[in-house]
Amino acid sequence: MTPPVILSIAGSDCSSGAGIQADLKVAHALGVFSLTAVTCxxxxxxxxxxxxxxxEPELVADQVRICLDTFPVAAVKTGMxxxxxxVGACAPLLRxxxxxxxxxxxxxxxxxxPLMLESAITAYESDILPITTLLTPNTDExxxxxGCGTITTAARLKEATHALCGKYGCAVLGKGGHLSNRCHDILALPGGQTFEWTRDKISGVSTHGTGCSLSSAIASLLAHGLxxxxxxxxxxxxxxxxxxxxHRWQHQGLGIDVLNHAMPSRT
Structure with a gap:
């Protein structure tokens, strides 16, 4: 069978734990073919x-354009x-x-x-978020x-997630993986519906690339029609x-952890 197709517009991580490298591994594990447009x-x-x-923004936009023109893309994920x-080069094509x-x-x-210039955030809010299906911020984002203070509790996470959903009119997944020894994730949908997940945190593991992996997994599963x-x-x-x-390696006295995306399909 021909797999569904997604497009990842994101940065390249030479350590392959995050960015488009993680997106490719996630898509493959979930039975999806991922195109990529490299931004950085x-x-x-x-x-x-x-x-x-x-x-160069023109080259980023051309990667996006040629992928959308050539393949039956079913969902798009943006990262860095x-x-x-x-932002300005990609937004019209996505719209x-x-x-x-x-x-x-x-x-x-x-x-x-920092992985985004401060000047990009205003453009992000005006050009990208109004056409967003799902926004996946962590507590800092x-x-x-x-424009509020630090989010330190699950109750405040829920309140902030709903506030951001109302501000931008899109679904928001508030990620609370760093709040305590429990992971709290809250999905707020326009109209007020809420879904919540809580699970024990897996301790002692570096979580480099979890946000990239989660967003590309969601895009992959949307492409499957979920x-x-x-x-x-x-x-x-x-x-x-x-x-x-x-995966874990010991090298030059350091412990290096990388997520293992080679998991059975969740579709």
Missing amino acids: VVSEVPGDVSAIQAI LYSPEI RSGLPLVVDPVMIATAGD LARLL PLPEAVSSALDFVAQSIAAH
């Missing part, structure tokens, strides 16, 4: 972003868009496509390094987009299994 080349390993080189020029759009607002790396709440639930299960089955 990032020199990074878990815990350390060394350098970022943005791709980085600059207002890249015209009318496809389900899963947006991972990649703003800050797990290590704390929620706080930044709402309704949004079911796609989110299955994607959360898939990422949890990928964390639990992680």
Whole structure:
């Protein structure tokens, strides 16, 4: 059978734990063919972003255009868009496509390094979020987009997720994996419907690339035709299994963890 197709518009992670490399592995594991439009080349390993080189916006847009024109794309996922020029180059193409759009607002790396220019956030809000199907912010990104203080409790996460859903008029998945020893994830849909998931945190494992993996898993499952709440639930299960089955290497005195995406299909 011919697999469904998604398009990932994201940065390249040379350590292959996040970005388009993670998106490709997730899509393959879930029985989906993923196209890619590279926005940035990032020199990074878990815990350390060394350098970022943005791709020319015209080339990013041409990658998006030629993929959409050539393949039967069923869903799109965006990750690291980085600059207002890249946002502006992609937005008209995504708007015209009318496809389900899963947006991972990649703003800050797990290590704390900025992954989006401050000037890009305004363009993001005006050009990308109004056409978004699902926005998947973590607590730091929620706080930044709402202009509120630090989110430290599950109750505040729920409140902020609903507030962002109302602000942008799209579904929002508030990711609370760093709140406590329990992972809290809240999906708010326009109209007020809420879905919540809570699970024990898998301790002692680096979670580099979980946001990329989750958003690409949701896009892959939407491409298979799953309704949004079911796609989110299955994607959360898939990422949890990928964390639990992680790869680990010891090298030069350091422990390196990478998610293992080679899991059975969740479709």
